[in-house]
Every structure is written in structure tokens, then in C-alpha cells.
Amino acid sequence: MPGELRPIVDLEPGPGNPTSLLRTFVGLHLRDLGGWIRVAALLELLATAGVSNSSTRSALSRLKGKGLLLGEKRESIAGYRVDPAAVTELERGDRRIFSYRGQKDDEPWCLVSYSLPEVDRSKRVQLRRALTGLGFGAVTDGLWIAPGHLHAEVEDALAALEVRERATIFITQTPLTAEPFAQAAAQWWELDRLAARHTEFLDRYEQYVPDALRTQNAASPQPPADPREAFVLWLRCVDDWKTIPYVDPGLPASALPPDWPGMRSVELFAQLRRSWAEPARSHVREVAAGK
Template structure:
């Protein structure tokens, strides 16, 4: 039995790595069967899917006596953004500009503040000072989506600027992000998965690893690497320290992923069931 990870989080991983490649919809029975491989039971899967539906990530579709769940537009947007960052080959280059977001949300809407902070952190913004967030990356589309989603345009100002302070840009980075801690976590990922990669490569090449085992290992690999989306802002290479391990970790992830890809996909396809006919989203 695999260690049980958070059910909702595992569903996000399955949508991002598998289901989104097959039309975004899956029968709840297939989802339950897939998550059994990780120690989740039917009750926890149904409860997590219901929560995700209420949060606007997925919606349900009934066909006969079967229920299917498909990604909403919001869900598709999040999956696309995550995929672009997870499978990014190298750090982006920088145009030298900082994007600055400043907001002043009134007390009557204070419930939006925590949600907005989580969204900004996930997108790669760093907190420079109270209610002032910065990023070197061109995230205009993401910001516009957030403003529309939370209906906060009267309370938000967004600028593009050049840093002209007494300290350099790397010092500005150190104020907003703990790159040493992130680098340490990349080091731990490399130490753990480089050893496991060698073991699994031998098993796969010798035909000793089942499709189901490959599915489990690939999904857990993606699930672990996806956690870096919440801590690594994806800074341009010009702002990263010299001994940055992010790209080495990404290279290991891609090699390991390719090793498991075909057998893992075969297992997924053996369990996966989509709606039997076209449906309107």
C-alpha cells in the first residue's frame, strides 16, 4: 500500500498529467480505481471531487447512471500554467523589468486577501512589503485573470518598472524569496530520485516492472515535483545564484518521466473511461 497523499492534491496531479490529455473528463469510477493505487478509498475520492467542484475546478456530467467530472475553464487554465512550468526546459531570460502589484482591499472584502496571497505566491510573485508584490516575469495574463476572478479591479494597481535602488537586483530577490531553502529542497529531490531512477531503469529495461508500478511511480514523481510550483518562483537565470540546482532537478525529472511514460500510460488507458458521446462544456 502506498503512502496516502492528500486526495484532492492527487486528483489535481492526475488531471494535470493524464486526464487533461484525454479530453479533460473522466468517469468517477475510473478516478476511484486509479486512486486506489495510492491508498485512497471511494468515499475520500467522491468527497474530494465534490469539494473541487464547489471550488470551481471541475464540474460533473451525468450520462445514464454514470457520473463524469471534467475541468472547467478555470481548471484548464491552471493545468496549462502548471504544465508550462513543470516541463520548462530551462529558466526564462529576463527583459530587465519588474512587475509590481499593489492592492488595498477594503475590510468588508478581507476574505479575499488570503486567497489572493496564495494565488500570487503560486504564480511566482514575491512579497516586497505589505500588499506590494513583485515578479521579474511577464505575468500580465495571470494578473488580469485574478482581477477578473475576484472582481477587485478598483483595488489593484499594476506597474512595470526598473529597479533603481542602492542595492542590486539580486539583493531585491533575497528580500522576497529564500532561494537557499529552495535550493536545499532541490538537492533533497535529486538525492532521493537519482538513486531511485537507476533502480527503476534497470527494472524497466529487464522487464521486471509492471505497468501499474510504472503508473504509481510516475504519478508520485510528478506529484513530488509539482510541489516546487508552490515554492519556486521560476526566476530568470540572470537572477539565480551560480550553484542553482533547479535545472539539474528538472533534467532528472524529465529523464525519469520518459523512462516510465509508456508503461504508465498503458495502465492509465486500461482504467480510464471518458463520456461515451460528445458533450457541451
């Protein structure tokens, strides 16, 4: 609804909790099943990933409250379907999570300048949270910057909060800073924290890729022999990864330190997707069909 920004990917709480895993399952699989799944199949699948039935039911209640799921019976069978109002946000999340885009040094930047009075303090807080969630860096309190390809997403955020008329968007070349641009970027974005997120992902999942395959565009590693294992690995992999592309806007090389781990983790995620996504999808379809 206007005046409220309702992201499908929450930055908090962190990955691995039942609500986050269920949200990840919905984004990965529920639309592929036609948008509906029976409760028994959902409980079975989440149990495979280590989530108890009671925790899954609690998470279902939370996601219903957030407007992601609707309870629906089909032929007297209890189930859940994707709320149609959430489809656009899910599709937007797909693009951000699975189509990582890095900015080139010669591509433009997007700057957002806004001024909101104290009476609109709550919207000001929401806007700052939204800009952070889109990967914008704070130059000053009312001036934010991100790669130019995020222009459409910030337009949507401003419109959703009904503050578009209070903001100005500039599409510009690289700003001229007093210090080297990389030093300025390190102040605008929390690059150390972001690098730690990438490194954590690498440390957790590089073990699944043989050393010989850890090069860009290399062949995919072999998927696990057990489709259930592929399902669990892929679910947890995406759950760990899904917030990283939101806080990492894809800065160009000129804005990053020379030992930046981001592209390594981007390629690792792509390799694991090529290996695990299809067997995981097949397992979900089998369980959902009651086979």
C-alpha cells in the first residue's frame, strides 16, 4: 500500500532462522509449483532442512501477516499459496538475487537528494532504511549514492513512501572527491563489513567446489547424489546469499580495495546454482506431488 515499503527480503533477522528459510523456500519454489503447496508437503520439506513442524507453523503465521502467503484449501486439503500482491516484489527479488550486476568504471552513478521535515520523521527513517537496503551509500544525511543501474529501484521506493516530490535524482559521472575515490567510497559504504559477508559465504561454500573449478566460467561441480541433500544445500545457500546483493550494489573496481572478495563469491554462487538448483527443484516437485 502507498506510504509503506514492504520488502520481500528482510535484512533482519539473519539467515538460517525458520522464518528466513521459509521465505527463501517461497521465493525459490512455490511459484514453480503453480503458487500453492499442501501443508503436509511444506512441513516435510522444511523438516528435511532441519526446521521443526512447530517452527514452520509459526513462520507460516508470520509470513501470512507480512502479506506473502495466504491459507487456501483445495479439495479439502489445507495449503498455502503466494499472495498475488507479493508477486511483483518476489520477481524484483529474483532479479536482484540471481542477476548480480557489477558497475563498470565508465558507467554513471545515481545520486538521491531529499529533504523531509521533522513532521515526516517516520518516513525519513523508512527512506534511510530503504536506501540502505537497496545498497546506497550515505554521502551526507540527505544525499545518497549508488550505481546508476539502481535508478528504477529507488524510483519505486520513493513512490511507495509517497516522497517522490521531496527528492531529486541525479544521474551523473563519477563524483569528483577531494581524496581518491576509493577512500571516499570506504566512508560512504561499510566495505569492511560487506567484505566480511562475502568472505563468510566463501568460507562456508567453497568446500563444495573442487579447486580446479574455482575459476570464472568454469564447469559446474557435480550435484550431490541425493536430491534431498541438493535441496537442503541450495535452500541454505540462497538463504545465506539472498541479502548480500541488496547490501552490495556492485561497485566498480575503482571504488574497491584490490583484494576485494566480492566477485569470487558471486561466481561461487553462480557455480552452486548451476549444480544444485535443478535437482533441488526436482525434489520439491516430487514431495509436493506426494510421490
